[in-house]
Amino acid sequence: MASDSTGTPEPDSPEELLAWARTYARTVDIDVDLDAVGWDVSKHARRRAGACRYDHDDGVTIVLSWHSYRAHGWAEVADTVRHELVHAWEFQQFGESGHGPRFERQADAVDAPRHCEPFADPRYVLRCRTDGCSWRARRYRASKTVTEPARYRCGDCGARYVVEHAGSGRTWDDGAGYERVRAELGDDW
Known part of the structure; x- marks a missing residue:
């Protein structure tokens, strides 16, 4: 070895x-x-x-x-x-x-980290819309939390969140917004 x-x-x-x-x-x-x-x-x-x-x-x-x-x-x-x-x-x-x-x-x-470091860049980032709340979540595929964010809430304070397409910086906060951004980005999705 x-x-x-x-x-x-x-x-x-x-x-x-x-x-x-x-x-x-x-x-x-x-x-x-x-x-x-x-x-x-x-x-x-x-x-x-x-x-x-x-x-x-x-x-x-x-x-x-x-x-x-x-x-x-x-x-x-x-x-x-x-x-x-x-x-x-x-x-x-x-x-x-x-x-x-x-x-x-x-x-x-045992000096173990509570969470291990990510080593891949997310495709999407969920961010709380409330001032002062720093909740963020990384997503790598278009799950329902990405495609239908209006149905879900921030993991810390329970407020609404916005989804950001990491590659373009475009954001949405509901299913219609997801569909619109996806269509506008086309091959860059």
């Missing part, structure tokens, strides 16, 4: 990335049954650095993004492994996981 002169991993393949991640996971001080954790690498994920999947029959699988590793390197993968191990801990202990207070306490204990 490749590493640089300081011993920092430099995996050249998804298989090497998994080998380093498994080895690194054993150094994290968290009560996770690592023998019961499956590992995988996604070559398709472009919006998240990792995921922790749970199935009552199959248990926990930690999935790491090859694109995230290529964009940010090993230090980001190590953060992601610690973050996903906290999810694995919650699944193994409680049968569920999220990013709430229990997750936050355990993440602090």
Whole structure:
């Protein structure tokens, strides 16, 4: 397995990335049954650095993004492994996981980030319209929160939000606006 002169991993393949991640996971001080954790690498994920999947029959699988590793390197993968191990801990202990207070306490204990850094640019940005509210959300596809924003509200204060097409800066706040901007942008959509 490749590493640089300081011993920092430099995996050249998804298989090497998994080998380093498994080895690194054993150094994290968290009560996770690592023998019961499956590992995988996604070559398709472009919006998240990792995921922790749970199935009552199959248990926990930690999935790491090859694109995230290529964009940010090993230090980001190590953060992601610690973050996903906290999810694995919650699944193994409680049968569920999220990013709430229990997750936050355990993440602090293992120096894991609460959220992993995005490594892809969003296609759309949702922004609250209320002065003083800094809520923003990134979207990568035209989900209903993008195409029908009048049906939804800001995640912090509950006010209406506006959707921005990141490539053009054009905005809309309802379904008709979405259709109008999409038609006007044509091939630049």
